[in-house]
Amino acid sequence: MNRTYNCGILGLGSCLPEKVITNSDLEKMVDTSDEWITKRTGISERRILDEDIPTHKLGVEAAKKALADAGLKAEDLDLIIVTTETPDYLSPSMSCLIQSEIGATKAAAFDLNAACSGFIYGMSVANQFIKSGFYKYVLIIGCEGLSKVTDWKDRNTCVLFGDGAGAVLFGPVEEDYGIITTYTGAAGELGKNITIPCCFIGPQDIEVRTGENKRTLWMDGGEVFKFAVKIMEHAAKKVLEDSGLTMDDIKMIVPHQANIRILEGAAKRLNIPNDKVFSNLYKYGNISSASIPVGLDEAYREKIFSKGDSIILVGFGGGLTWGSAIIKWNK
Ligand SMILES: CC(C)(COP(=O)(O)OP(=O)(O)OC[C@H]1O[C@@H](n2cnc3c(N)ncnc32)[C@H](O)[C@@H]1OP(=O)(O)O)[C@@H](O)C(=O)NCCC(=O)NCCS
The missing domain is CATH 3.40.47.10 (Thiolase/Chalcone synthase)
Structure with a gap:
């Protein structure tokens, strides 16, 4: 029988835009209040990327941090999966853009859309590849720019969402872990x-x-x-x-x-x-x-x-x- 490996976390990183939109800022845009938003959602503020910056840039920074945390190089990666429902383009995919920018020359790359559940779907794919020994290092990046698909006049939705990226590098780990x-x-x-x-x-x-x-x-x-x-x-x-x-x-x-x-x-x-x-x-x-x-x-x-x-x-x-x-x- 072929050997199987345990798949665990080797490195983590995230990147949030610097610009903060507070509930008071939203009060000036739609008919809402800090009190309503805080009480009904628990949200006080959110991070928003400038309109003219593509969302995958957040993913690039998160990916670099996860690689540094794991002590690995971009060239070590076998696969990059970007989970997103807000890609900058349908083609090229976010994962290909990030693969190129970080120099992960050996890695295959594709995007996966399962909306907010995407990261867990991505993890389950990484788990299969690593368990079987087919790939060693798989980077999953949740990379989202909800601000770019938000209707800023709709108070029902514009108070809820934000932008950001989180990257987790998966690879083989010791038995019983991961x-x-x-x-x-x-x-x-x-x-x-x-x-x-x-x-x-x-x-x-x-x-x-x-x-x-x-x-x-x-x-x-x-x-x-x-x-x-x-x-x-x-x-x-x-x-x-x-x-x-x-x-x-x-x-x-x-x-x-x-x-x-x-x-x-x-x-x-x-x-x-x-x-x-x-x-x-x-x-x-x-x-x-x-x-x-x-x-x-x-x-x-x-x-x-x-x-x-x-x-x-x-x-x-x-x-x-x-x-x-x-x-x-x-x-
Ligand atoms: C959207 C959400 C915050 C609304 O909260 P709620 O407590 O269900 O709100 P209610 O339906 O009780 O009340 C809606 C009323 O608040 C109003 N309202 C909605 N957004 C408002 C806002 N930002 N400020 C003030 N009033 C608001 C509505 O217009 C409606 O008014 P009406 O009754 O006069 O028509 C809540 O339903 C929610 O979080 N849903 C899940 C959303 C989610 O998680 N989506 C992503 C999943 S991945």
Whole structure:
């Protein structure tokens, strides 16, 4: 039988734009208030990239930091996957742009779109390649520029999102460490609840709604909220069951950051205290597939995890999609 390898985290890095948009700034743009946004979402501010800077630049910086953290060179990479629902271009992909800018000459590269669940989907792909020994070093970069598809006149959505990138370098690690299990799922019939138009401009075969300028994000917030709380509970329980662990074995959940009330609702259903659920939502808002790697990077730098800690990652979002994983911290 062929040898299999354990896939774990070798390096992490993130990059957030410097420009901050506060709730008070938004009060001047739409009919809203700092009080409403803070109370209903938990968000105080978000980072926004200048309109004339392409989003993949954030991914380049995050990638360089993850490589430095791992002590590896760009030339060592076998594969780069950028998870994004906001690519700068459909072609070339973000992953090819980043591959070229960091000089990862040996790496294959492709983009993966599973919206806010993208990072978990990417991890599950990396896990298969590394476990089998087919690739050694796989870099996953969650890289998102939601500001570029935001309708800044729509108070229902413009207060929620931000820009950012988080990169995690996966590779072989010692036995019993790294990714224990992953779980991914989708409910395409619910797709109309979060829509961002792209190439197709013919008669719609699903109800794709848009913001004012026809290329912006539209969302039924209430429907997504209900889905998110239920799916976070389901996806976290599924990976616990698959790995034979219980919530007592888990140090922390690092979830996709969409709304503090979603995180608190899921914590309640899972019967765990709110402080067992990592959150940096107040300062970044929802950065789609970048939120889990950025959260992981911050928790790592704040030294929240020790070697051997088991951590649940859980995401949900457009598609609609979801994903979860358990990782035994190996750094
Ligand atoms: C969008 C969201 C914050 C709305 O919060 P909510 O508590 O569900 O809001 P409600 O539906 O109770 O209230 C909506 C009311 O607030 C108003 N409202 C919406 N945005 C507002 C804002 N920024 N400021 C003030 N009022 C606002 C609406 O116009 C509506 O008013 P109406 O009742 O007069 O029509 C919430 O549903 C949410 O976070 N959903 C999930 C979104 C998400 O996570 N998406 C991404 C998943 S990856």
